[in-house]
Amino acid sequence: MxxxxxxxxxxxxxxxxxxxxxxxxxxxxxxxxxxxxxxxxxxxxxxxxxxxxxxxxxxxxxxxxxxxxxxxxxxxxxxxxxxxxxxxxxxxxxxxxxxxxxxxxxxxxxxxxxxxxxxxxxxxxxxxxxxxxxxxxxxxxxxxxxxxxxxxxxxxxxxxxxxxxxxxxxxxxxxxxxxxxxxxxxxxWMTVIQGSPESSKKLNVRLNNRSLPPSLQTALEHLATIFSELVLADQNVFESQQGFESLLQQIPDLNVVKALRETWSEDPSRSSEAKWADLKSQARAYAKGSTQRINLTSAMEDIILHHTYPRxxxxxxxxxxxxxxxxxxxxxxxxxxxxxxxxxxxxxxxxxxxxxxxxxxxxxxxxxxxxxxxxxxxxxxxxxxxxxxxxxxxxxxxxxxxxxxxxxxxxxxxx
Amino acid sequence: MFKSNERKPFIDDKDLVQVTNHGALRYPHRLNFYDRPPLYDVTLEEFETCALDRLRILAEIESSAARNRSWEELKTVTNAQCLKYLPLHATSAKTVDRDAERRKDHLGHFVLRLAFCRSEDLRRRFVKAETTLFKIRYDGDDHVEREMFLSSRDFDWIPVDTAEKAEHRKELLASYQGSKIETVREQTFEAEKYYKVKWTRVPDLVEKRKVFLKRGWAYVPGKEQSSIVFAEFEANLTKALEATARALPRLDEDTRIVPILDNLSQGFLAGVPSEWIGSAEHATGDEIKAEMVDELAKKHFPLCMWTLHNSLRRDHHLKHFGRLNYGLFLKVLGLSIDEAIAFWRKSFDRMTDDKFNKEHKYNIRHSFGLEGKRANYAAKSCMQLLTSGPSEAGCPYRHYSPENLQTALLSAYSSRGLTSADLPEIMATVKAAHYHVACTRVFEMTHSTFGLKKGEGVGGGESVTHPNQYAAKSMEFYKAQQDNAEAMVVE
The missing domain is CATH 3.90.920.10 (DNA primase, PRIM domain)
Structure with a gap:
């Protein structure tokens, strides 16, 4: 400082x-x-x-x-x-x-x-x-x-x-x-991100029916705004190769990962906001209520929590x-x-x-x-x-x- | 003194509804929160036996944790032990004297409270074991009777009415854990009754996010109700033990009781029930003579005592703690004072009579309570052997280096069927510091010819807790087989 x-x-x-x-x-x-x-x-x-x-x-x-x-x-x-x-x-x-x-x-x-x-x-x-x-x-x-x-x-x-x-x-x-x-x-109850920074992928959020507990659901609404302002716009976390690779790691859908990696590797200057939008449109490509879409949406929720929830x-x-x-x-x-x-x-x-x-x-x-x-x-x-x-x-x-x-x-x- | 109050079992009247029986029982419920202490006279003997029987069960629960038994295994083993030492029948079992059983349960619990309130560590372990026992009983209790038990006590939970449930429907449903199939989950949710308690009473549910929290209140679904009950039991007992600990020095205690309490609390350490008390109960009938010891050592002794015997034979001598531990072991095994003196005299065969009489005879007589303060010393338990220093002839599983232990195991037990293929398993347990588990496993292996299987311990799932228990159990197996053989010859 x-x-x-x-x-x-x-x-x-x-x-x-x-x-x-x-x-x-x-x-x-x-x-x-x-x-x-x-x-x-x-x-x-x-x-x-x-x-x-x-x-x-x-x-x-x-x-x-x-x-x-x-x-x-x-x-x-x-x-x-x-x-x-x-x-x-x-x-x-x-x-x-x-x-x-x-x-x-x-x-x-x-x-x-x-x-x-x-x-x-x-x-x-x-x-x-x-x-x-x-x-x-x-x-x-x-x-x-x-x-x-x-x-x-x-x-x-x-x-x-x-x-x-x-x-x-x-x-x-x-x-x-x-x-x-x-x-x-x-x-x-309060902890979402478990373990050391190395194992940062491990989130303690989902109940056994894969839904978010209500306490986190409420927090998520607020954090989504912060996520786009802070993580995407200000910090631009996913701009670098390393940044977007760690994002891709958190996506369970291999087809989506492959498609996104191709697009993003071709265009290295693509901003985090644009990348997040890409991910969103990939999710929307699946039919509403389909398992793939639900999984992808859950993954996106997890990513938001991972980046913004209190550590x-x-x-x-x-x-x-x-x-x-x-x-x-x-x-x-x-x-x-x-x-x-x-x-x-x-x-x-x-x-x-x-x-x-x-x-x-x-x-x-x-x-x-x-x-x-x-x-x-x-x-x-x-x-x-x-x-x-x-x-x-x-x-x-x-x-x-x-x-x-x-x-x-x-x-x-x-x- | 309670005999007069004991009632004959009811003659079963088919027209009588079961419920009418309850009022007649002094203890209407099988489960007990132990809110009220027993306020009646008890004989000293009853005082001790009730506690000892209960202690066996608690010790088994403790050692189950060390043996990493699953909940189901734990339940089976504990129930078997309970049936043996502390049977507790459902209210519907009319042919047994339920009141007497429940009285014993009640009394035993309170005696052990006195014994285990003395230190933080003992309290913690006692609470843990007692709570587990309570959980096992709660789990196995009849549903109707359980409901009646729950309603007999004020758990201070607030039932959530339908309006409030509807108000928080979304959150409650989201945190409701049930079937994987969404519609089924929703159906069971609709039928579920909710209770409100302060969140601090259900920390386990909060930790796993199994409840909905609002301003400090936890909304607990009916099926998690047991969590509240268990937490309440635990909290109650913890508090009661602390109160007992504070009151204990002021209690006008009977001097006869203190030694019993001391004995009980010591025995609980290291997953060990009580001292292996008295040979009377476990004597195999025939008196043991000095010259039989060699044979017995080969067949029935645990590794610790076998090693002592072996070095005594090899060196014609034992160091102080070796003499002490082995001597007491032999005493409890059944050697009379005369036989003991004969045994030691013969063993120290390079010593002059004069030296023996001067230096050892007194000590032997002392350990039999015939000299000095004339105390009846108990043989060292596994706990004591485990916690003693390595130079003090302690537990070989704990104090030997892995190589020495393997050699010792093979030379002690290869005649009893132990092969080097069994060693890795034993060594793994030793490495995890579960010494008595290793010893128990060796017992199982060396007694497999008697039909003993893995997990049965020294019989009935009990683990080794005392060298004398090990030897006595081993001798029982041997004797049972001989009896069988004799019976067959007679036929």
Whole structure:
């Protein structure tokens, strides 16, 4: 990625960031669901990655202030959030054997751009640009709707991972309490593209009667549009020889494959859109309702899903004790802050516009200079471009706390 | 103490409708969710036997998983075992004392809960085996009785009414799995009754996308209803075990019970039922004399004990763990204390009397419970031999290198019909770390002359779980054949 200004994530920069900008209170509210500290916070594991890649696990804190104090003291390059355990993680060693277990944990998802390498043409590996971010935004839209519609969860927080991916944290009470088995089941339900990129052909979609499950049918309608805009027009995935060969591999009808290969080899500059249209007309050549046509249409549906359906890193979601980087940490390579993202406006989100830690510190400097003040403020972030993002987290946490209050009151009334 | 309450079987009255019988039964259903603990006095003996009999079945279920048996095989084997140790008849079986059977089932389950709530690992395995047992019974239960059982309990599912079914018809039909023929599928779908539950209760169906999900509710078709029942059973039991584990230290426990529970929970490890308890049940009748051991070793011993015997004969000595394991094995096999001392004295023939009396006699008497804390030590089970270190005279299938194992197998068993052509199969099982399966297979091969076939284990599909069980079973086969021969001579 082209980073215009130099990225500086030196210890001094990080310390200032934690001291003056990091929203500990907001993070506390979001994790704790209430104002007074509960087990959701006090029994929660934090893990620090210190300068020099020293990894410090099983940290825990009673309050937001305590967390801030420790973070400023240890000055980690980043820190991660783990599950709520049955004992305070600090007391891990003194707990009776076998009794120290994760009990609660946000349901988390991780979508990473590297999983999209086989289907994107603009960048590869760690790189990301505005164009391929569209894959992520398609994934977010599908996942956001599916989770809410199918599983009924309400409290979803999307967080940019600082470089090339996005995290989802679900804080509903039921989601927090899911067991590993239930998480695994949910992930399976959500997973369409299985296996490594090499075996990318394997799709986990069809029921035994060859029809698409209703959940995917709904997603497909939306993804079809994205497919033509993103995969065909923008990324032009099938233009190269390699590109169209992998497309042909996914077509079960050998006659069609042969015919298409001939046409396409003769005309190497044929665009992806034209090629897709060729495939469509091949399908239409078969009588409506014929087996060949049904097979071909199914194959085309599979291809659309294969290119656009969310590619989830299943291991992250399956186990409660998986650690995930806390929101508002700074990505050590890009210097960008892991900010929350509004799923409704995901298409407008540009990872390159996300403030970097250096930019934020500069903003702080100019504010201080213009006001001629000396000293630190408690809510310094209010004067920087971090504000809208922290507001987003605060609003999210507020809704969560509201819900918990309502649930509590509901329980009281029932007495 | 329950005798007074036991009822005589009903005299079959043809005019009486079957259902009228149910009220008379203390346990109206064959299936049991074990919601209520048994609240009555039991004798210590009953306490133990109920648990042991149930344990045999659970252990068989566990080892079936290791042997990779199909569901059908598992069902056959388990049902056979159940019939032997824990018969449980349908309510319609009027000639048997169903209440007594069900009481035993109930009691055994709760005793084992006490034994298996102690560690995470034991709990997990117990839940798995119990759930499988429940599934097998549920599967084999009479449809009418199953319905009655289901309606006797609140499963907290919401029946989906026709209006709601119609509303989601498209989605429900799309996720409905049925016949390959579309029209047939649609017909069965129309007749299908749907239930709504929180999706978290049917994770297995969600995982395979067998249900329709809407805002956290899973729409489960009637034919997948069992999934809810099984998940409920599993969840209930898991929770109950955890509660029991927490309560256990506070229970005012009878000191007589703790050793029984310890014994039970230890025995379950590594797919092993219980200690091979007492020779009384399995004694082959005649007392075993010291000089018979050579002959028995050749014919009936499992590889572990055969190797020990062999090295004892070769070196005129055994190391500590060898003496310990082999000594206890011989004790359970039926050697009396006097015979045991005679046997060991003769075996250590390069030792002075003085040294023997000083260093070994005490230990032998100790292992018979005649010295020291006077505990009646049980012989080591396969589980213990499997988990011991290689230097401690453990299981040869586990601890020997492949080459040594093959040599040992041939020299031990070639006289009993094992050929080198059989070795690849055994070695493959060993490689997959299913040591007791390998041992069971060897038993089957070396007893094929008695008509034992592959898959029958040591008889009735049971697998090898204890060296003494191996030897006892082998001796039973031998004896049965001799009896047959005698019978023929008499005729």
């Amino acid at each position: 082209a980073v215009a200004e130099a990225v500086d994530t030196s210890p001094e920069v990080m310390l200032t960031f934690y001291r003056r900008l990091y929203p500990f209170k907001s993070i506390f509210n979001w994790l704790n669901h209430e104002h007074a500290p509960t087990r959701l916070f006090t029994h929660r594991e934090f893990a620090f990655t210190l300068q020099g890649d020293v990894y410090l696990r099983y940290q825990c804190f009673r309050t937001a202030e305590e967390l801030k104090k420790q973070v400023c003291q240890l000055n980690p390059t980043r820190f991660e959030i783990g599950p709520v355990y049955s004992f305070r993680p600090k007391d891990k060693k003194t707990a009776p054997p076998g009794a120290f277990n994760p009990v609660q944990r946000e349901l988390v998802f991780d979508i990473d751009m590297t999983d999209y390498d086989p289907v994107r043409t603009c960048c590869s590996g760690a790189d990301i640009c505005r164009r391929c971010w569209a894959f992520i935004s398609a994934a977010v839209q599908v996942l956001h709707v599916s989770i809410r519609e199918q599983f009924g969860y309400e409290h979803l927080l999307w967080v940019y991972s600082g470089r090339r991916g996005i995290h989802l944290w679900i804080s509903d009470k039921e989601a927090m309490e899911l067991t590993d088995d239930q998480r695994k089941a949910l992930v399976s 989830i890193d299943a291991e992250v979601s399956k186990h409660r004790n998986h650690l995930l980087k806390a929101p508002f940490c700074v990505h050590p390579k890009t210097g960008r802050v892991c900010v929350p993202v509004d799923p409704e406006r995901i298409e407008e989100f540009d990872p390159e516009k996300v403030p970097t830690v250096n930019q934020l510190l500069k903003e702080l400097d100019s504010v201080a200079r213009s006001e001629g003040e000396i000293g630190e403020h408690h809510s310094d972030w209010e004067r920087t471009s971090l504000k809208p993002y922290i507001d987003m987290l605060d609003k999210h946490a507020l809704r969560l706390m509201e819900q918990v209050r309502r649930d509590k009151r509901g329980r009281d009334v029932s007495w």
